[in-house]
Amino acid sequence: xxxxxxxxxxxxxxxxxxxxxxxxxxxxxxxxxxxxxxxxxxxxxxxxxxxxxxxxxxxxxxxxxxxxxxxxxxxxxxxxxxxxxxxxxxxxxxxxxxxxxxxxxxxxxxxxxxxxxxxxxxxxxxxxxxxxxxxxxxxxxxxxxxxxxxxxxxxxxxxxxxxxxxxxxxxxxxxxxxxxxxxxxxxxxxxxxxxxxxxxxxxxxxxxxxxxxxxxxxxxxxxxxxxxxxxxxxxxxxxxxxxxxxxxxxxxxxxxxxxxxxxxxxxxxxxxxxxxxxxxxxxxxxxxxxxxxxxxxxxxxxxxxxxxxxxxxxxxxxxxxxxxxxxxxxxxxxxxxxxxxxxxxxxxxxxxxxxxxxxxxxxxxxxxxxxxxxxxx
Amino acid sequence: xxxxxxxxxxxxxxxxxxxxxxxxxxxxxxxxxxxxxxxxxxxxxxxxxxxxxxxxxxxxxxxxxxxxxxxxxxxxxxxxxxxxxxxxxxxxxxxxxxxxxxxxxxxxxxxxxxxxxxxxxxxxxxxxxxxxxxxxxxxxxxxxxxxxxxxxxxxxxxxxxxxxxxxxxxxxxxxxxxxxxxxxxxxxxxxxxxxxxxxxxxxxxxxxxxxxxxxxxxxxxxxxxxxxxxxxxxxxxxxxxxxxxxxxxxxxxxxxxxxxxxxxxxxxxxxxxxxxxxxxxxxxxxxxxxxxxxxxxxxxxxxxxxxxxxxxxxxxxxxxxxxxxxxxxxxxxxxxxxxxxxxxxxxxxxxxxxxxxxxxxxxxxxxxxxxxxxxxx
Numbered sequence: 001x002x003x004x005x006x007x008x009x010x011x012x013x014x015x016x017x018x019x020x021x022x023x024x025x026x027x028x029x030x031x032x033x034x035x036x037x038x039x040x041x042x043x044x045x046x047x048x049x050x051x052x053x054x055x056x057x058x059x060x061x062x063x064x065x066x067x068x069x070x071x072x073x074x075x076x077x078x079x080x081x082x083x084x085x086x087x088x089x090x091x092x093x094x095x096x097x098x099x100x101x102x103x104x105x106x107x108x109x110x111x112x113x114x115x116x117x118x119x120x121x122x123x124x125x126x127x128x129x130x131x132x133x134x135x136x137x138x139x140x141x142x143x144x145x146x147x148x149x150x151x152x153x154x155x156x157x158x159x160x161x162x163x164x165x166x167x168x169x170x171x172x173x174x175x176x177x178x179x180x181x182x183x184x185x186x187x188x189x190x191x192x193x194x195x196x197x198x199x200x201x202x203x204x205x206x207x208x209x210x211x212x213x214x215x216x217x218x219x220x221x222x223x224x225x226x227x228x229x230x231x232x233x234x235x236x237x238x239x240x241x242x243x244x245x246x247x248x249x250x251x252x253x254x255x256x257x258x259x260x261x262x263x264x265x266x267x268x269x270x271x272x273x274x275x276x277x278x279x280x281x282x283x284x285x286x287x288x289x290x291x292x293x294x295x296x297x298x299x300x301x302x303x304x305x306x307x308x309x310x311x312x313x314x315x316x317x318x319x320x321x322x323x324x325x326x327x328x329x330x331x332x333x334x335x336x337x338x339x340x341x342x343x344x345x346x347x348x349x350x351x352x353x354x355x356x357x358x359x360x361x362x363x364x365x366x367x368x369x370x371x372x373x374x375x376x377x
Numbered sequence: 378x379x380x381x382x383x384x385x386x387x388x389x390x391x392x393x394x395x396x397x398x399x400x401x402x403x404x405x406x407x408x409x410x411x412x413x414x415x416x417x418x419x420x421x422x423x424x425x426x427x428x429x430x431x432x433x434x435x436x437x438x439x440x441x442x443x444x445x446x447x448x449x450x451x452x453x454x455x456x457x458x459x460x461x462x463x464x465x466x467x468x469x470x471x472x473x474x475x476x477x478x479x480x481x482x483x484x485x486x487x488x489x490x491x492x493x494x495x496x497x498x499x500x501x502x503x504x505x506x507x508x509x510x511x512x513x514x515x516x517x518x519x520x521x522x523x524x525x526x527x528x529x530x531x532x533x534x535x536x537x538x539x540x541x542x543x544x545x546x547x548x549x550x551x552x553x554x555x556x557x558x559x560x561x562x563x564x565x566x567x568x569x570x571x572x573x574x575x576x577x578x579x580x581x582x583x584x585x586x587x588x589x590x591x592x593x594x595x596x597x598x599x600x601x602x603x604x605x606x607x608x609x610x611x612x613x614x615x616x617x618x619x620x621x622x623x624x625x626x627x628x629x630x631x632x633x634x635x636x637x638x639x640x641x642x643x644x645x646x647x648x649x650x651x652x653x654x655x656x657x658x659x660x661x662x663x664x665x666x667x668x669x670x671x672x673x674x675x676x677x678x679x680x681x682x683x684x685x686x687x688x689x690x691x692x693x694x695x696x697x698x699x700x701x702x703x704x705x706x707x708x709x710x711x712x713x714x715x716x717x718x719x720x721x722x723x724x725x726x727x728x729x730x731x732x733x734x735x736x737x738x739x740x741x742x743x744x745x746x747x748x749x750x751x752x753x754x
Contacts, residue, residue: 038717038724066691066716073692074712082708314443315450331459335451339443340415346723347415 001206001233002262008371011279012254015371018234018262020086020164021204022078023053027262028278028371030269030364031056031088031286032357036065037081040291041350042357044083050326050354051361054086054164056286059157060095064140064147068160076162088165088286091154091210094238094267096138097172099128131171133188151195159202167236167266168196170210175240182214190226197230206233208264215245217252224256234262237282246273250280257281271300271363278367279377290360294352297341300359306334308352313338326358378583378610379639385748388656389631392748395611395639397463397541398581399455400430404639405655405748407646407741408433408465408663409734413442414458417668418727419734421460427703427731428738431463431541433663436534437472441517441524445537453539465542465663468531468587471615471644473515474549476505508548510565528572536579544613544643545573547587552617559591567603574607583610585641592622594629601633611639614659623650627657648677648740655744656754667737671729674718677736683711685729690715703735 006015016027032039032047034055039047047055057077062068074080077087129138135150154169170189173182189212200207209232213219227235235257241249246268257263262283268274269287277285290300297309301321308320316334324330328337328351340348370377383392393404409416409424411432416424424432434454439445451457454464506515512527531546547566550559566589577584586609590596604612612634618626623645634640639660645651646664654662667677674686678698685697693711701707705714705728717725747754 036716036720036722037713038722041723041727043724043727065720066712070692070712074694074710080710080713080716082713315447317451333451333457335443335447336414336457336459339413339457343413343442345413345415346418346726347420349723350418350420350727 002260004260006372008279008377009374011377012281013278013367013371013377014281014283015368016262016283018086018165018206020054020206022084022086022164025054025086025284026368027283028274028364028367029054029284030274030360031284032360033058033286033288033291034081034083034087035288036061037071037077039353039357040295041346041353044081046354047083047357048085050358051365052085052357054088055083056088056090057161057163058095059089059092059154059161062089062161063092063157064142068157072160072162076160078162086164087162088264089158089161089163089167090266090286091167091169092149092157093136093154093167093170093210094172096129096136096149097131097174098240099138099141131185131188133191136171151192152199155196155199155201155207159200159205163205165206165208165234166200168193168207168209168232170212170238172238172240173212173214175215175245177214179216179219182212182216183219186212186214186219186223190223193227193230193232197232208232208234208236208262210236210238210266211253211257212238214239215241215249217248220249220252221256224253228257232261234264234284236264236266238266240267243270243273247276247280250277250282254281269360274363275367275377278371290356291353294356295349297348297352299337299352300356308334308337308348309341310338320355321359324355324359326355328352328355328358379637381637383749385656385754386751388754389658390655390744390748390754391658391660392745393639393660395463395542395583397431397583399461399463399541402431402463402661403745404660405651405741405744406431406661407651407737408661409737410435410663410665410668411458411460411464412665413438414448414454416730416734417672418723418730421458421462423731424460424734425462427735428742429462429734431465432460433465433467434538434540435472436466436469436531436538439466439538440469440534441519445534449537449539453537455539463541464539465641466535466538466540466544467643467663468544468546469526469534470513470531470544470547470587471549473506473513473526474508474551475617476515476518508562508565510568513548528569529576532573532576532578532584536577536582540582542583542585542611543577545570545584545586545609547589547613547615549615549617550589550591552592552622554591556593556596559589559593560596563589563591563596563600567600570604570607570609574609585609585611585613585639587613587615587643588630588634589615591616592618592626594625597626597629598633601630605634609638611641611661613641613643615643617644620647620650624653624657627654627659631658646737651740652744652754655748667733668730671733672726674725674729676714676729677733685711685714685725686718687715697732698736701732701736703732705729705732705735 018025151169158166209227213223264284269289299306313334319329395402528546535543586604590600641661646666690711696706
């Protein structure tokens with residue numbers, strides 16, 4: 001399922017190949033996020049044209065809308081959304097718990113980009129998730145209805161969705177949780193990991209276990225050792241942490257993970273974080289960063305982020321990025337893109353998403369090339 | 378500039394060819410509307426792939442945002458929006474006046490599709506346009522700023538935009554206006570038509586005059602005779618009328634228009650209206666109907682309009698339309714499109730717009746074929 005093609009001589013990075021029922025994934029790879037069975041604004045053909053081999057969808061969102069049973073009835077996620085390549089689905093745990101602790105502690109990975117709830121901003125008055133040893137009760141963010149996920153139901157839902165890579169159900173703890181809670185939660189995640197392995201039924205799906213343990217060295221090591229010892233097809237690293245903490249955590253964790261299995265750093269996508277994590281031995285990433293930025297009019301460039309809404313671009317005839325060979329940079333000026341965003345035209349979102357994912361793919365491609373050529377990453 | 382290729386033996390329809398600086402237009406033709414220099418959600422490549430040769434943009438909207446001077450500075454509308462084919466721009470008159478009478482009388486072509494302002498719904502407390510013999514003062518719907526259009530400024534703006542087909546500035550009267558006002562307004566439009574011809578400077582642009590006269594036979598005939606006698610390159614028929622009134626008005630008008638010049642029925646796009654108008658000798662159409670419907674989840678089919686948001690489509694594996702060869706019908710189920718609209722995913726708007734314009738192009742293509750083959754239209 002996973003083959004290491006080459007190891008980088010200057011870091012712990014590796015070039016690999018994951019084989020799935022729907023094709024191969026060259027690693028290190030970034031998965032564009034198709035939260036609700038669509039990479040927002042783009043078609044599967046667009047994603048393919050950009051170069052991506054695989055995408056990641058969110059179990060939590062698809063479970064709520066349209067529902068995994070409907071997707072199963074319609075032939076599974078690939079057929080439903082007309083994407084023929086590999087798909088990963090997360091376990092739903094991150095969304096369920098980040099709705100919980102995000103609202104409690106005002107933190108969370110999905111709130112990094114300007115969504116942190118301020119006093120009075122939050123539409124939900126109470127915590128949305130309540131965990132017990134057997135699973136978690138949660139409230140739908142759509143209509144307030146009550147639901148329950150267990151390790152068994154998460155796997156069942158992911159089987160119905162039919163993704164090629166699925167994840168064990170875990171409790172994603174708040175970075176503000178104390179040692180005792182984080183330890184208790186980690187142990188629960190370990191028990192859940194075993195339960196997920198036990199109920200997994202479909203041999204066409206690769207099941208990844210998830211390492212937790214918060215910001216505590218001994219817990220991260222213990223979790224990596226425990227999860228790493230289980231017969232998973234690969235490993236996710238969960239949690240919510242800052243840039244510095246991320247490197248530290250990866251240094252603690254990776255030595256305990258088996259060399260010959262792929263490692264997915266969940267929800268991370270800032271360019272530098274991706275690069276640093278690859279150097280430490282991470283193979284897979286998924287993040288809404290490039291697509292979410294796009295919808296806010298922010299374009300990724302090799303000079304940094306470019307906010308096209310700024311009035312300075314009103315008559316700027318240049319493309320977003322010099323030497324970018326993407327469709328957007330080849331055909332449109334900053335002035336036109338500025339106009340689209342000012343006029344709230346959907347085409348602006350579409351073109352920005354296309355460019356940002358193109359940029360992201362090129363960024364990853366360069367890293368893969370550098371590993372291959374033993375150049376600095 | 379306009380050549381009639383064939384006349385239909387069973388009606389007054391004709392097959393024609395308009396030659397512009399940016400290519401030819403096979404008539405009868407429908408122009409997708411690119412209000413603010415974009416056919417909402419689609420790229421120029423999409424429009425071309427569907428088959429359309431020409432589009433229409435709105436002078437009023439582009440004048441306000443980003444401004445004609447900016448578009449001129451950026452090389453004109455074609456270059457600005459990356460559309461290499463023919464472009465038409467309207468005169469701005471319709472929007473300016475429909476903002477006026479639409480708010481006064483609660484009617485207007487642009488309010489046909491669920492936008493009619495109800496008591497309390499309308500953000501504007503006062504009439505937005507005030508006409509005098511020399512031009513019209515109006516208030517921007519965007520920021521309430523004050524502006525003035527005259528026949529001369531409308532032509533100047535359209536020259537700056539650089540469209541291939543431009544329209545004379547006219548007063549579009551409310552269908553509820555009385556005989557005296559409609560007559561006075563029509564006479565003003567006639568004077569403005571002469572002024573537009575006088576100031577028109579650019580020989581690469583085709584200038585179309587506009588026939589007004591409301592719902593009054595003698596006024597429509599007088600207007601058609603007067604405008605038809607002026608050296609315009611083609612003719613627009615303006616006004617706001619119901620289905621029955623439209624046929625009647627065309628029967629009054631068309632005998633007075635020169636045979637060898639193209640005739641554009643402004644703002645009309647319902648399928649049957651288009652067909653009836655072609656049979657009476659109309660060559661050109663523009664309308665937001667297919668694209669606006671799309672954004673509301675309504676797909677055009679040969680069985681009528683299909684509202685994909687209805688819950689009956691939740692698990693429907695069929696394409697929108699049997700035997701439709703468009704990208705959407707070839708690749709997606711009604712269930713997926715239903716999901717996209719329920720989940721408020723932009724891709725839904727994009728796919729619906731693509732299908733509806735595809736349907737519209739095929740509809741026109743069939744009519745052109747029928748004229749060519751002397752079959753019933």
